[in-house]
Amino acid sequence: MEISGICHDRNNMRPAVPVGNDNMRKLYHFHGGIHPPSNKTQSTRATIARAPLPAKLVIPLHQHAGETAKPVARVGERVLKGQLIGMPDGVVSSAVHASTSGTITAIDMQLIAHPSGLPNLCATLIPDGKEEWAPRKTIDYRDHSPAGLQHLLRMAGVVGLGGAAFPSDLKLSLDKHKITTLVLNGAECEPYITCDDMLMRERAAEIVQGAEMLRFMLDAEEVLIGIEDNKPEAIASMRAAVAAGGHQRMEVIAVPTVYPGGGAKQLIRVLTGIEVAAGVRSTDMGVQCFNVATAYTIHRAFAHGEPLLSRIVTITGNVMHPRNYEVLIGTPIAELVALGVALPDTDSYIMGGPMMGFPLPSVQVPLVKATNCIIASSKKIFPPPPPVMPCIRCTRCADVCPADLQPQDLFWFAQSREFGRAQAFNLFDCIECGACSYVCPSHIPLVQYYRFAKSEIHAREHDKQLADKARVRHDYREQRIEREKQEKADKLAAREKAAQAARLADAQPLTPQQQAEQAELETSRAHIRELAQSAVEHADEGTTK
Amino acid sequence: MLSALLVMSAIAAVLGAVLGFAAIKFHTEGNPLVDKIDDVLPQTQCGQCSYPGCKPYATAIAAGEADINRCPPGGEEGIRKLAELLGVEFKPFGEDAVPKAKSLAVIDESTCIGCTLCIQACPVDAIAGAAKQMHTVIASECTGCELCVAPCPVDCISMQVIGEKITNWKWKYPVYAMTATT
Structure with missing residues (x-):
């Protein structure tokens, strides 16, 4: 890839050396961007905590981009932690699993976290508190083909955890394109959200191993991990993990903090200089991008045999104790809000960040794979426009x-x-x-x-x-x-x-003798007709007389 | 004089040959305007326009025999598109043709006697079944034309309005108060 050929814009040619950047790599600018107040420090003071097991889980069967998963558990059935309850249906789809062991009490339409505020198909699971696992099969990814690994990811319900929840296996099936660069997205540019930051600080080694698995599946040459320079702890932790693991051609790069620097196209631009044009995919240009939390989940799926059952969620905003929690998929948001202790003037809750998130229709809706952050909102924090x-x-x-x-x-x-x-x-x-x-x-x-x-x-x-x-x-x-x-x-x-x-055919075979007979018959018939005619005439004459 | 005549007739012959060739090479079957109009129509094949299908209606519009506001399933949007395509004024629906909410035919399978009349009426082959066997509507193929409702001798077909679901939900047009500044 000829980078200089792409940077036709003089403005874009200007290499940006971020403040405190100690990597020697040349970075690029993307057009525009803003600098909203980051509000990230509130939720990074405490480590990631495990949220307690809720009394009820509501697991939506449509948590990913594409088709709703087909329910495969029966109502009343006892399921184990990690057991498949939703089978991927169609090409763009992903599996859904029981987040803990317990009993399925309903499979019906329930309100979900969606801007429409409309219900969708969900499985209700009452946990039994035993956390009894379904059999887990750990694998060494090097023994498998990329296609086999993709199928495993699909069945493990792994989707992109950056927000769009696109099935990860589909981002790995690229027969036509040679991928040279794998970009790992740890930019987390949106204000308030810190789930990726805390994950990188605390579980860097596992993220890096997940990146190695992604590199194997994509057959990519280099791995670039982009992290915004407002997360020095995460950068240090990730660098240490890369060094400790002895990973070759894998680099942690501090990128300048600018919103939306965490957009896939924007991060690719900053790290590689490649501008992904309209209607073109980054894979056409040899680059594929995954979120750091997705890499972590892939590592859990292969090295521990665990499907995607939980994720890190930031609870912040107008709460007493902003913090990151590891939460089971299907946990009602209300439980999470209770952990953060919302302040009395809270009037609504936002899922996602303040820039791209949407207000939740109800605090009872369940947490899904795409939920990265819950912000308690009040008139003080977000005044009406x-x-x-x-x-x-x-x-x-x-x-x-x-x-x-x-x-x-x-x-x-x-x-x-x-x-x-x-x-x-x-x-x-x-x-x-x-x-x-x-x-x-x-x-x-x-x-x-x-x-x-x-x-x-x-x-x-x-x-x-x-x-x-x-x-x-x-x-x-x-x-x-x-x-x-x-x-x-x-x-x-x-x-x-x-x-x-x-x-x-009936009329055809007449012998001359038969023909003679017929002719004779016809003449006699004619004679009779003649006689009859004359008789009638005579009779007429008689009457007229 | 003679050379000028020759040159002119030679040019005429060449141009005539080119035109003749073009007429054969670029010959279009049928009226292309009919296809363009048919492309705008919603293909419900419901006959509410009083023509026996979308194509006959398109043909009638192209021939200038039919108005553009005869297609309720197309909605006002459809009239706008036709007006734009044909370069005529927008014309609102008359009282006899009012658009309805998009709906889907549903057969009450316990009442169905398997008479196949609805199968014969369906313009898009969206009903599956056989004589003396239960019939059912293939929901993904049904255009909501209502043509199957009338022939049913036991009244087991009803039209159900397709409500708003997650799968067909749309972002709304932004509505907010616009206050004048003093």
């Missing part, structure tokens, strides 16, 4: 857009529902980081407009696909009816023809 004013086209949003878009134009098109033009202006390159809304002097909720436009476009494409399918089926039906009609007509014609042929 000032009234929205018209766009003055100041283009401050364009200055900070990390995807180098023109947010003011996209806003205009989304507002007037000109979706075609929004798409032409690369709406789908927007990563919804919220930097534009953050700097907007008119306080316009820009990202909401982009989300609206994106989901409208998706819905239309879906409808179009259905219409095309219906057209094909209708055409087939018409053809079939036409064909059946034709076949019937042909059959009828054939039968008619056969009957006619039979009649002809």
